[in-house]
Amino acid sequence: MTDDTSGDARTDEIAVVTMRFDGSDPAALNAVLSKYVVLTRMVDGCRNVDLCASTTVPGRLLVIQKWADARSQRRHFDSALMVEMAESCTGLLAAPADIDLWDGVSAHDLA
Incomplete structure (x- = not known):
């Protein structure tokens, strides 16, 4: 575990994000999220x-997103791509999105 001055306590760990969306217009929501996923795959630090x-x-x-570290994940969440996706969801959701952050556990951690 590594602390740094930016406030990210665990920059050496894989960061996993889940974002669950319940759509009031599922077809339109699927289009928005499909575009977001394709573009996010090209972002530095995105593992999957x-x-x-x-x-x-x-x-x-x-x-479901997997990031190389918490810093990459945070940078992405503050990005124009994330903001565009969130704004594009306006009127397409039945409820607010449920977003959760996870620490990635590797097989090496289980030994």
Whole structure:
């Protein structure tokens, strides 16, 4: 674990983000999030990002992101791309998005 002066306590750990969206207009929301995922894959520090559709809740979409470190994840969340995605969701959501931050656990940590 590494502390630095920017306030990110764990910059050497993989940062995982989940964003769950319940769509009032699922087709339009899917288009917005699909564009966001494709563009996010090109961002420095992004290790992976996927868009998933719930098989049990119609209109529910989940974005799962894995970042090289917390600093990269935070930089992305403050980016114009993130702001554009959030603004594009206006009127497409049945409820506010549920966003959660996770520490990535590797097999090496389990030994």
